[in-house]
Amino acid sequence: MHILAFIAIIAGISIIVIGSKDVSTYSSFSEALKTEESVKITGTLDKDKDLSYNPEIDPNLFSFYMKDGDGISKKVLLSRPKPQDFERAESIVVTGKMKGEEFIASEILMKCPSKYKDEEIRIRAEI
Amino acid sequence: MEDNVQYIGETLWPGQLGHFFILLSFVAIAFTAYAAYKQSKTIDVSNTSWRSLSRIGFALHGLSVFGIIGILFYIMLGKHYEYGYAFDHVSDDLPWRYIFSAFWEGQEGSFLLWMFWHVILGAVIIKTAKHWESPVLLFLALFQMVIASMLLGLHIEIGDFAYKLGSNPTLLLRDVFDAPLFNKADYVASLKGNGLNPLLQNYWMTIHPPTLFLGFASVTIPFSYAAAGFFTRQYTEWLKPALKWSLFSSGILGIGILMGGAWAYEALTFGGYWAWDPVENMSLVPWIMMVAGVHTNLIARSTGRAVKSTYIYYGLSFVLIIYSTYLTRSGILGDSSVHSFTEMGLEFQLIFMVVAAALLTTFVYLRHSKNVAVPEKEEAIVSREFWMFVGALILFFSAVIITMSTSLPVLNAVINIFNPDFVGTVIKDPIPHYNKFQIWIAVLITVLTAKTIYLRYKDKTLSNKKQKSLTVKFLIFGLIAALITYLTSLWIDYFHWKYALLAYACYFTIVSNFALIIRDFRANASMVGSVLSHAGFAIMIIGTIASGLNEKTITSNPFAMRDLMPDESLADAINILAEKPFFVNDYWITWEGDSTESFTKTFKLKFEKENADGEREDPFYVYPNLLYSNDLTKVAAFNPDTKHYIDRDIFVHIAGLPAAQLDVNNAKEIEDSLVYNTYIVNVGDTIKLKGITGIVENITFDPTQEDYIATGSDIGMGVGITFKSFDDKYQETEEVVIGLKENMLYQYPVMVNDLRLKVKMDERSFDNFFTQENLLDYKEYKLKTGDTFEFNNRTYTLEGFNSEINNDNYKREEDDLALKGMISYNSAKGKQVLEPLYIIRNNRPFSIKDYEAEGGTHIRLSKIDPTNEEFVIQIARDVRENPEIILKIAEDVPRTDIIVIEATIFPGINLFWLGSIMMMLGFFVSLWRRYKSKYA
Structure with missing residues (x-):
């Protein structure tokens, strides 16, 4: 029994040590410029600039501008078709690296507005 | 100001009755808990007066829950949009069959579903639990009371402090929102329901939530037994009835989770059944704890050991279910999960629920655990219970690791309270992170089960003979497993020795488990459930290795040399054009057509494989579709389609469309940006465009263009034009039409996709042929x-x-x-x-x-x-002196006959489903055996 407990503690500690290496903080574009590592950045869609997806030219290239937490706006390239309802995203999390002035995203996650807010807008719009 | 308005068209009684039922349900369950407590404390067993009262309380509570549910269905079916719940979840065009889905789409509805199952399970307890009834009901009722409080909708105001306790689903819309609309007395008439999210309009949404919530509700019962056992100082007697319930719970909750995976795979475009998403994780973790509890419960029943562990596992399973409810409903996972959940503003109440459950579980444990008798001698290393205990411990670890990683957003939030500048941490790459640990858990689990089923409870030592026979057995199993591992490597790649080892461990346990019952079925009949579950688990893992590691994208374009990404394999989609076969990775894919019916547009895609001789064989069709939003102005969701083979699935979905096809606003924008040039022509004239000529062939007065459908006295006129590219690659004759329908002139333009032309006939042409x-x-x-x-x-x-x-x-x-x-x-x-x-x-x-x-x-x-x-x-x-036709032609128009598709092969995915089903079946077989046998 005591041996089991001992093994369990050792295993627990090593899991935390190994696992904590997979964790990073949310980054920003300016920090991403300084590193070769893949980073995660949260931000919002920069609606002043165009987003583009033209399946005729390249079905796997979607680009848009994102403003990060510092308010810096950069072009983000995603090697995938444009996600559904992208324009409605309230916040965006991208994973990837900077290449020159562009951020090359390998993964994207969007947070869509909660239904309730949407309804409020719709009620107002109906009047 | 609203108070002055006399509203027209509102039905008020359901709201009033609903509010009454909500209050009654809360009060009645609180009373039930009290009565059950009093009965549990009654020493004289013949005095059952409190028991009767607790039953009355529970019956009242059950009736009020049914009442609330009935009222919600009433307002939803009657489309009483003055009620927020109807407004939010149904609409006039929602098909009847989705009424259940609409009911539990909302947070309140899903809480009610959970309560509904508690009521049913509670009734079963009252009917069958005999002397356990009152103490078990006590804990069930305490928890049910907390859920019931989620619906109270009471506003508490003390000075500046205002708090909303629960969210009442039977409130009027105007009590929830403040909008100028409510100044109108007849606002009800102008309301239209929002309807059910199109993504949820499928049969999975009808069957998955009730199963999952039955699973959730069932987790309460083993814990209630454990707590009841400790509370009434019957420290071991609860183990027998609890085991049946935990087997039931493991089976049902497992099926609920699997249905979620099946839904994600079959109906969503996630492209898989499991992605270590926080919401998925948090439904898995309580199940793992429950399974660990089943194992220690078995030990405890047979040897008297591990009673406290059993309590802990059942308790953790229970607390984790509530914790998972908090995580998925509070919105805290926002940035890390693809599942989006609405926020109800009940974060604090949810936190209270978790803390209360954790405190209750801990309190009962600490108060009583010292009284639990523990056998003095340690279990021997050759006994079954020792290794089962180790197995349960490994499961516990698995669950802890997953919970810790998934809880990172909670940790961030907690740190943020003390340090507002803290930016928060996140797992960089979740899937490898989880796999890294769970792969070893799976190896340990499979190896342990292979061995442990051959050991016996309470064995102190093994005889030489048994030792020898076991050694020989495991040697043979090991060799067979090695052979199968090699043979299957001809079919699927293992990529890394770790996965080969995992596969080996799985085959080892499959062989070992089946050998046990095949060699001597009679002697080991009692083990059938266990064998099914353990072998099923191993088969499931093999299925995961096959389909997850070896999934292959058909549509990855080998010619995509954009030098953009270091990892070009991410280019997983291709675009295909209508009726033009496209060849990629040995497959010919043809978009043969599409059809639209109400809100769904279905695409017909033909796949053919090209063999070594260049012949096309094995043609099959898939029908992925898209759903339009309720107002038909844009695409709301894409649904995949899968071609199932015994050894693989081919999964196809629409990954994208040109902007104009996605949204009518985009279409309008694009149309507005086109530059139309005017051409005034007669029949026989040639139009010269960039690299294209058009010859005006004829004028017809019964147009055959497919968009134009003549009815009654409609008058239509079509002009046939043959367009030809200079290189003679394309030649196509199209008919552009204008038509008069009920005194309105309509244009029916044509799109020549191959030449990227859009041609319209100007309305003025009409006057040249038709005289007023x-x-x-x-x-x-x-x-x-x-x-x-x-x-x-x-x-x-x-x-x-x-x-x-x-x-x-x-x-x-x-x-x-x-x-x-x-x-x-x-x-x-x-x-x-x-x-x-x-x-x-x-x-x-x-x-x-x-x-x-x-x-x-x-x-x-x-x-x-x-x-x-x-x-x-x-x-x-008609005066037709001037037979001129005025055409408007835009060039370089974006194509409209284009879809982006993604097609993936999942080899061996049926092993995943087979293994999962076997595993769940195993729980029910064990449960059934315990009902049948005296031993139990």
């Missing part, structure tokens, strides 16, 4: 039946009359006198008949003309002279 009535120059002829007359080089004959009238322009009224003239002429198409009408209504004559577009002939029957049997015919012809 007041500008027509009618000629009159007085005729008798059989007479002929000449007009404009055509001979017309008055054939006769008929009073049977079938004409779209004429609606018969009573006392009408109506007559139809039949005037014939010969044309290239044979004998034609024109049928003008003559009507006397209220003593006044009318004439309704007939029109023939080819020659532009208007004909009227304007007078009837019955005495002389003479008829006056008026005839006129």
Whole structure:
């Protein structure tokens, strides 16, 4: 029994040590410029600039501008078709690296507005 | 100000009754808990007065829960949009079959579903639990009370402090929102429901939540037994009934989780059944704890050890279910999960629920655990219980690791309270992170089960003979497993030795488990459930290795050399054009067509494999579709389709469309940005465009273009144009149409996708071929039946009359006198008949003309002279002196006949489903055996 407990503690500690290496903080574009590592950045869609997806030219290239937490706006390239309802995203999390002035995203996650807010807008719009 | 408005059209009684039921359900369950507590504390077993009261309380509670559910269904089915719940979840066009989905789409509805199952399970407890009834009901009722509080909807205000306790689903919309709309007394009439999210409009949404919530609810029972056992100082007696419930719970919750995976795989475009998403993780973790509890419960039943561990595992499973509810419903996972959940503003109440459950579980444990008898001698290393205990511990670790990683957002939030500048951490790459640990857990689990099923409870030592026979057995199993691992490596890749080892461990346990019952079924019949579950688990893992590691994208474009990404394999989608076969990775893919029915547009895609000789074989069709939003203005969701084979699935979904196809606003924007040039042409003219010529072939007056559907007296005109590229690659004849429908002119443009042209006919063209009535120059002829007359080089004959009238322009009224003239002429198409009408209504004559577009002939029957049997015919012809056609042509128009698709092969995915089903079946087989046998 005591041996089991001992093994369990050792295993627990090593899991935390190994696992904590997979964790990073949310980054920003300016920090991403300084590193070769893949980073995660949260931000919002920069609606002043165009987003583009033209399946005729390249079905796997979607680009848009994102403003990060510092308010810096950069072009983000995603090697995938444009996600559904992208324009409605309230916040965006991208994973990837900077290449020159562009951020090359390998993964994207969007947070869509909660239904309730949407309804409020719709009620107002109906009047 | 709203208080002054007298509203029209509201039905108020469901809200009032609903509020009553909500309060009653809370009070009744609180009373049940109290009565059950009193009964549990009653030492005299023959005194059951509190028990009767607790039953009455529970019955009242059950009735009120059914009442609330009934009222919600009433307002939803009756489309009473003045109620927020109906407004949010149903709409006029929502099909009946989704009414259940709409019910539990909302947070309140899903809480009610959970409560519903608690009521049912509680009733089963009352019916079957005998002397356990009251103490078990006590804990069940305590928890049910906390859920019931989620619906209270009480506003508590103490000075500046305002708090909303629960969210009442039977509130009126105007009590939830404040909008100017509510200044109108008849606002109800202008409300339209939001309807059910199209993504949720499928049968999975009908079956997954009730199963999962039954799973959730069932987790409460083993814990309630454990707590009841400790609370009533019957420290081991609870183990027997609890085990049945935990087997049931493991099976049902497992099926619920699997259904979620099946849903994600079958109906969503996630492209898999499991992605270590936080929401998925948090439903898995309580299940793992429950399974660990099943194992220690078995140990405890057979040896008297591990009683406290069993309590802990059941307790953790229970607390984790609530914790998972908090995580998924509080919105805290926002940035890390693809599942989006609405926020109800009940974060604090949810936190209270978790903390209360954790405290209750801990309190009962600490108060009583010292009284649990522990056998003095440690279990021997050759005993079954030792290794089962280790197995349970490994499961516990697995769950802890997953919970810790998933809880990172909670940790961030907690740190943020103390340090507002803290930016928060996140797992960089979740899937490898989780796999890294769980792969070793799976290896340990499978190896342990292979071995442990051959050991016996309470064995202290193994005889030499048994030791020897076991060694030989495991040697043989090991060799067979090695052989299977090698053979399957010919079919699937393992990529890394770790996965090969995992596969080996799985085969080892499959062989070992089946060997046990095949060699001597009779002796080991009691082990069937266990064998099914353990072998099923191993088969499931093999299925995961096969389908997850070896999934192959058919549509990855090998020619995509954009040098953009270090990892080009991410380019997983290709674009295909209508009716043009596309070859990629040995497959020919053809988009043969599509069809639209109500909100769904279904694409017909043909796949053919090209063999080594260049022949196409194995054709099959898949039908992925897309759903339009409820107002049909944009695409709301894409649904995949899967071709199932025994050894693999081919999964296909639409990954993208041109912007114009996604949203009518985009379409309008693109149309507005097109530059149309005007071309004034006659038949026979040639239009010169960039690299393209167009020859105007003909004018027709019965257009055949598919967008144009003529009804009644519609007049249409089409111009046939043959477009040709200079390199002769493309030549296509298209018909551009304008049509007059009920005095409105409509354009029916054509899109020539291959040449990227869009062609419209200007409305002014219409006037060159059709003359307005007041500008027509009618000629009159007085005729008798059989007479002929000449007009404009055509001979017309008055054939006769008929009073049977079938004409779209004429609606018969009573006392009408109506007559139809039949005037014939010969044309290239044979004998034609024109049928003008003559009507006397209220003593006044009318004439309704007939029109023939080819020659532009208007004909009227304007007078009837019955005495002389003479008829006056008026005839006129459209002025077509200037047969010019005004065309508008835009060049370089974006194609519209394009879809982006992604097709993936999942080899061996059926092993995943087979293994999962076996595993769950194992729980029910064990449960059934315990019901049947005296041993239990």
